Amino acid sequence: MNSMLCDYLVQILTARVYDVAQETPLEYAPNLSTRINNKLLLKREDMQSVFSFKLRGAYNKMANLSPDLLQQGVIAASAGNHAQGVALAATKLGTRAIIVMPVTTPLMKVNAVKARGGEVVLYGNTYDDAYAHARQLEAEKGLTFIHPFDDPEVIAGQGTIGMEILRQYQQPIHAIFIAIGGGGLISGIAAYVKRLRPDIKIIGVEPVDANAMYQSIQAGHRVRLSHVGLFADGVAVREVGEETFRLCQQYVDEIILVDTDDTCAAIKDVFEDTRSILEPAGALAVAGAKAYVEREKIQGETLIAVACGANMNFDRLRFVAERAEFGERREAIFAVRIPEERGSLKKFCECIGSRNLTEFNYRIADQKEAHIFVGVQIENRADAAKMVATFEANGLKTIDLTDDELTKLHLRHMVGGHSPLADHELLYRFEFPERPGALMKFVTSMSPHWNISLCHYRNNGADYGRIVVGMQVPPHETEEWQAFLDTLGYGYWDESQNPAYKLFLG
Template identity: 40%
Template sequence: MITLEMIQEAQEALHGISRKTPLDHAPKIGENVYIKAENLQLTGAFKLRGAYNKIRSLSPEEAAKGVIACSAGNHAQGIALSATKLGIKSIICMPAGAPISKVEATKGYGAEVVLVPGVYDDAAKEAERLVQEKGYTFAHPFNDPYVIAGQGTIGLEILEQLPEVDQVVVPIGGGGLISGIALAVKSLKPSCKVIGVQAASVASMYTSRRKGKVTTVSDGDTIADGIHVLTPGELTFELCQKYVDEIVTVSEDEIAAAILALMESQKTVAEGAGATPVAAVMFGKVDTTVRKTVCVVSGGNVDVTTLSRILTKGLSKSGRITEISTKIIDKPGSLIQLLQIVSETGANIMKINHAREDKHSDVGACIVSMVLETRNVEHVHEIENALTSKGYFLLSQ
């Protein structure tokens, strides 16, 4: 079983290996909100802590055979860097759909990468097969006492950096991060709440908690690839049941909006998984009105090739861009009249399409679709009201 002493020993072992990441006030997200920036950790995510603590625990015989892990990317990089530092061979099984940036970074830290079709669970099965075939030591990304203890050092740092903290909000995939943090926090400050956050499309720990047993959920799409886990661990489930106060879920649009907010207000880049605690706070899933709240931004290894799409989704969710379509009479001056109304609202037209032949259009009418740059959700409603008050019928997208 994992103890506070194991976490404290891990903190000593990680001295000079991992960074003590900053904990900064984030008043633009919430007056009582603080960010624990594990996206600024070495390798770009918290996983280095647990990975190094696991690998340092290997016996000489285990180290000689090499270590194998499965990961969507962040645990992979932590294991690769830790093994290389300790002179141990590492093999990482990664889902074939893992971001290219994470695959290349893992190789760069010295690991041999095996890409496996499917999701994390498929990569885990291949890693287990190789353990039997080659005799490698398996470093589980979350369901391992040494890994959990390493992640728990974040909880110790939070209490050192903000002793008056009232609640800590943490992403959950398999549960290793929140298990370690919750054990550390609850052991030293039982009054502090610990709240977990999952992507709604793959909420395995949330579902397991509701059913009272470890449950495998159906696969779903999520930009939070770091917490794309269909089955939580037995050990982490037990620890969550004991130490975690609540688990909430967030949508893909909410995650994207949180990534955007962190970039604009905190000048920091978070990956989807790392942004989930901020999403929970921004969209009212976690009450921060009277509680000093730390959001653990667990990683920042977002693939730049997908970042623009994520930001566009975030802009849309926060009302910073919107698309409006309506019918107008097909005669000279009609388009100018429409654009004049939009102009008076202060919106900026980014893109416009004027189509005579459309499945929605009548003879003598056409469809105008506009992508507008707007201030916020209230501004979008103001534009819609201005158009409908002038007799324009807005078409659903």
């Protein structure tokens, strides 16, 4: 057996975590198990005192520091659960903890760290800025940096979750599903489980727009992402750790990618079984387990999902509830064109039949045609395809917009129509930090020759804002527009050819 593997086994078995962490329950999820025809157990790390597994690794690292180093204090960079874990561990060990957080960090998270005894330093707009400043302070003040994932003692602390799982459930386990951010959690669990029960599959789960470990495994080397989606902020990591990458290459069987809708549906699933609300990163493992069952068509197996965190901003629940219906394939959205003539609307309603409407928007387009934007409750995705076929068979041209991000985020909340004044209009979606001045930066850095012809913004209670902008850019200034996009520093998507935009607004 590889010596590093033996080291991890010993380190996990002797890890010092239970001064601050509790052995969390492995809980049966009855409703979800029935739905997926497999036995699903939830490892309830959301029940820790900081509502996340992170205090295990942080405390194990700090408890193993020499008395001299511990007395000098520790420092970390984090905008989330790691910060709370370090602060709590420092208080327990009687030492000082400085946590560097981006200035964009929501006040709720800053206050949570202060409440647990941490000294907060707000610096920079991104985690990378905060991390660089923390390393600078580490050198200046003689502090010890506590890495959130790329440290053997942190990894060993998280690995105690694997130890608990195998002790709590000694019957056959088909697979354990684990969220991946930097990789510390899955590395620790995998190093332990694969040593004792190599038959158990270890399956990582990442968001499709924050998949640094997946891309790194595919490439055979660590890949740094230029942009990460922020919905599952607990795993929004641009580059995985060196040691975590090595361990994942060695022990992780596969990585499943899930989208925002899948994650929202998983949050709802766990709520219905436990009446607890997981944060998006905390629900990734459940979303991955559901996707795996759907793909593999397995039945009667035992699956374990690590519910790794519940630090949810209450304001985000509106967005989660809205998108869970899509993730469960319970709602479909269609754009339907109907002839502007008597009986057309009746024909449309006959096509809907006895299904429940979730949304209905009607607008006359011209003398020949009217446009309908409609949301409908469905049984599954096949039901949506059947509806499209029914509309088309009745002469009603239809576009299925259920999987279209522009529609789900913006168009369904917008009114208006086509404008004869909006010539040379480009349509772009942007994702930028939810902080004062973000929109001002956008407006002031663009050319004064360009005109904003359309704009929609909706606060989803997240740490970032989503906005769609129509911009009138003359064709000969296309290169200048692209240069503006590239230097802006915000995530963006070109929606100028989106069929829903063309139909309702373009």
